Amino acid sequence: MADTIRESIIADLAALFDAFSFASVTSPDVYRGRQVFDPDTETPPLITILPRPEENDNGYGDHKLTFSVDIICLERMAGQNPSELGEAILGEMIKCVFGYETAGPTKVGGMTNTYADTVVYKSGGIDSYPDELGQQILHVGITVEINYTTNAGDPYNNS
Secondary structure, eight states, X not given: OOOOHHHHHHHHHHHHHHHOOOSSSSSOEEEESOOOOOTTTSOSSEEEEEEEEEEEEEOSSEEEEEEEEEEEEEEEOSSOOXXXXXXXXXXXXXXHHHOEEOSXXXXXXXXXXXXXXXXXEEEEEEEXXXXXXXXXXXXXXXXXXXXXXXXXXXXXXXX
């Protein structure tokens, strides 16, 4: 069976993070729909993509849908300053989702408009700093809002 438009959007987002060349973290594993990790067996860096429920603003013959996606990077601290590392990770996560320009007006990476109508940066930053008594893991996250349209009652086709 074919993927829904929503699944195609989420898969595209996961593929972006899987292919992105991070400078602040080394080859993070990318997960979808997971919130709990054992840092001893699933070692950071890792990125998890958490799609949230969508809302529908019915149009004439179509569904105008909006959903948020939380994207979180976990990285083990190894003597770095947590604030400096967190800001570097945050910048690269935003760059991954929205792309960036190289020499000339050429955009590299970022979400396409193949399935999503718009992708909006809603929030981001360091979710939690490492504590001195527990795991030395930094959590950095962003939330994006994705809008897309399907034919009414047909989640497999854009209108």
